[in-house]
Amino acid sequence: xxxxxxxxxxxxxxxxxxxxxxxxxxxxxxxxxxxxxxxxxxxxxxxxxxxxxxxxxxxxxxxxxxxxxxxxxxxxxxxxxxxxxxxxxxxxxxxxxxxxxxxxxxxxxxxxxxxxxxxxxxxxxxxxxxxxxxxxxxxxxxxxxxxxxxxxxxxxxxxxxxxxxxxxxxxxxxxxxxxxxxxxxxxxxxxxxxxxxxxxxxxxxxxxxxxxxxxxxxxxxxxxxxxxxxxxxxxxxxxxxxxxxxxxxxxxxxxxxxxxxxxxxxxxxxxxxxxxxxxxxxxxxxxxxxxxxxxxxxxxxxxxxxxxxxxxxxxxxxxxxxxxxxxxxxxxxx
Amino acid sequence: xxxxxxxxxxxxxxxxxxxxxxxxxxxxxxxxxxxxxxxxxxxxxxxxxxxxxxxxxxxxxxxxxxxxxxxxxxxxxxxxxxxxxxxxxxxxxxxxxxxxxxxxxxxxxxxxxxxxxxxxxxxxxxxxxxxxxxxxxxxxxxxxxxxxxxxxxxxxxxxxxxxxxxxxxxxxxxxxxxxxxxxxxxxxxxxxxxxxxxxxxxxxxxxxxxxxxxxxxxxxxxxxxxxxxxxxxxxxxxxxxxxxxxxxxxxxxxxxxxxxxxxxxxxxxxxxxxxxxxxxxxxxxxx
Numbered sequence: 001x002x003x004x005x006x007x008x009x010x011x012x013x014x015x016x017x018x019x020x021x022x023x024x025x026x027x028x029x030x031x032x033x034x035x036x037x038x039x040x041x042x043x044x045x046x047x048x049x050x051x052x053x054x055x056x057x058x059x060x061x062x063x064x065x066x067x068x069x070x071x072x073x074x075x076x077x078x079x080x081x082x083x084x085x086x087x088x089x090x091x092x093x094x095x096x097x098x099x100x101x102x103x104x105x106x107x108x109x110x111x112x113x114x115x116x117x118x119x120x121x122x123x124x125x126x127x128x129x130x131x132x133x134x135x136x137x138x139x140x141x142x143x144x145x146x147x148x149x150x151x152x153x154x155x156x157x158x159x160x161x162x163x164x165x166x167x168x169x170x171x172x173x174x175x176x177x178x179x180x181x182x183x184x185x186x187x188x189x190x191x192x193x194x195x196x197x198x199x200x201x202x203x204x205x206x207x208x209x210x211x212x213x214x215x216x217x218x219x220x221x222x223x224x225x226x227x228x229x230x231x232x233x234x235x236x237x238x239x240x241x242x243x244x245x246x247x248x249x250x251x252x253x254x255x256x257x258x259x260x261x262x263x264x265x266x267x268x269x270x271x272x273x274x275x276x277x278x279x280x281x282x283x284x285x286x287x288x289x290x291x292x293x294x295x296x297x298x299x300x301x302x303x304x305x306x307x308x309x310x311x312x313x314x315x316x317x318x319x320x321x322x323x324x325x326x327x328x329x330x331x332x333x334x
Numbered sequence: 335x336x337x338x339x340x341x342x343x344x345x346x347x348x349x350x351x352x353x354x355x356x357x358x359x360x361x362x363x364x365x366x367x368x369x370x371x372x373x374x375x376x377x378x379x380x381x382x383x384x385x386x387x388x389x390x391x392x393x394x395x396x397x398x399x400x401x402x403x404x405x406x407x408x409x410x411x412x413x414x415x416x417x418x419x420x421x422x423x424x425x426x427x428x429x430x431x432x433x434x435x436x437x438x439x440x441x442x443x444x445x446x447x448x449x450x451x452x453x454x455x456x457x458x459x460x461x462x463x464x465x466x467x468x469x470x471x472x473x474x475x476x477x478x479x480x481x482x483x484x485x486x487x488x489x490x491x492x493x494x495x496x497x498x499x500x501x502x503x504x505x506x507x508x509x510x511x512x513x514x515x516x517x518x519x520x521x522x523x524x525x526x527x528x529x530x531x532x533x534x535x536x537x538x539x540x541x542x543x544x545x546x547x548x549x550x551x552x553x554x555x556x557x558x559x560x561x562x563x564x565x566x567x568x569x570x571x572x573x574x575x576x577x578x579x580x581x582x583x584x585x586x587x588x589x590x591x592x593x594x595x596x597x598x599x600x601x602x603x604x605x606x607x608x609x610x611x612x613x614x615x616x617x618x619x620x621x
Contacts, residue, residue, distance in 0.1 A: 003426060013427065024438055027457055028445075028453060047466050160618075165344065179362050182588065183365065313444065316440075316444045
């Protein structure tokens with residue numbers, strides 16, 4: 001559309017956008033504030049906008065007992081994390097092969113996450129956090145690997161079978177989770193797999209597969225056919241040309257899809273709630289904080305919510321372009 | 335691509351969908367004909383259609399169906415209208431400012447639904463910010479009852495999903511051909527006329543897409559209701575999904591819950607089949 005140019009008009013545009021900003025942010029800001037309040041401040045009859053912030057709630061959510069040399073340990077962990085993040089962000093401009101750097105950082109983060117509970121006596125919340133990371137990582141890896149193969153073949157094969165699979169996948173995407181989750185529960189209890197990460201990961205991969213293959217297919221369709229044909233003329237077989245030529249070209253689309261898989265796995269509540277008893281991921285663990293109305297639970301729930309939301313927001317904002325691209329790709333291509 | 339290569343590439347994904355979607359659906363149908371609780375999980379007892387007649391004569395099921403329908407009827411048009419309007423405004427700014435607005439508007443949508451609901455609910459706790467504002471303006475006490483819980487569920491639904499429609503419409507507006515707008519300007523059309531006669535018809539295919547997915551998603555609403563109503567029957571705020579869940583987990587009637595899930599599947603299919611046929615024809619024509 002053409003731009004509004006009048007001064008009053010511009011003001012109106014910004015007024016509307018700022019109002020919507022406030023509307024979008026209010027729950028985040030309020031919860032953020034509550035998470036830094038003492039229980040007494042959080043329960044004040046008139047909402048306190050100015051208060052003395054405390055980190056007690058975060059400490060209560062994460063740490064069971066503070067060790068004596070807490071400051072030294074905390075500083076060490078923080079330093080290690082800063083170095084690793086710094087390496088990640090500068091990997092491209094370092095003189096070393098960046099895959100090596102990424103691998104090193106991944107190993108470093110793994111080691112750090114493993115070391116923390118050895119040094120500090122952590123709450124169960126930390127276990128749920130690690131659980132969520134593991135479930136999400138496995139779901140993304142499996143889902144995207146098999147989804148890429150299927151999405152690519154669906155983009156290239158013109159037979160009837162491809163159309164039938166696509167339409168069936170669309171139908172399954174529309175069905176309610178519970179229609180699958182209750183049978184999973186039944187199968188899981190017969191096979192003694194309830195409360196295992198395996199059942200959760202496999203179920204998550206399955207229920208998200210229809211969405212994944214549709215989205216990946218739409219990205220693979222954008223890759224020109226000549227690319228793999230010329231690679232195949234040069235003697236590569238289908239799989240080689242796919243891995244070496246197509247995947248690098250379609251990589252941004254694959255990242256977009258991985259981002260959505262990340263959200264779906266990290267967000268999943270119902271499936272995890274039914275299939276696990278104690279081996280929870282964060283959404284199920286946090287929902288426990290709101291069950292009853294006891295006093296300190298509001299501030300704890302606030303601190304837990306902020307803790308679980310921050311990592312995902314950082315990741316998403318970093319990859320925001322891919323997310324927006326994915327949303328609009330799905331839309332434009334149905 | 336040859337047929338064999340296609341099947342080789344697609345088989346892992348197809349296998350997992352057959353094994354973990356088609357088979358479970360068949361199991362769900364089978365379980366729907368059985369009486370099963372957590373006690374006789376290994377040996378369900380066959381009861382024929384009794385679960386289905388139980389469901390269809392259960393007033394709480396119909397109440398939850400009605401609330402789900404009401405929720406859909408309010409929330410879906412709100413997503414479309416608010417999303418479209420905000421996308422139009424977002425289209426008026428550019429560059430860095432637009433990026434910042436976009437990031438902020440997306441926040442609700444990328445937050446874990448359960449957590450977003452908890453954050454939303456914090457505003458309405460007895461010591462919450464909006465509770466206080468509400469009491470200042472109406473000088474009545476705000477308390478959780480049937481009306482307020484249902485209203486909060488609807489408001490949350492609108493707040494949470496609107497970012498999605500904003501992004502979709504915004505992406506659509508970026509592809510709007512400039513010549514169409516210029517031609518209309520030369521003909522002397524005003525801004526509202528342009529929106530009405532050019533922009534809205536131009537994005538109509540997006541609207542159909544949004545409507546379809548919104549209706550399916552709002553029909554499946556679960557997480558926000560779980561948090562806001564706490565599945566407390568006193569609020570009468572069940573949706574079909576939460577009632578199915580409560581039947582399975584709280585009342586432990588797994589067979590009846592499966593029957594309910596199957597009824598939902600049938601209901602969704604009735605809506606979906608015409609669309610699927612359309613897609614099928616489109617895909618056949620495209621290949």
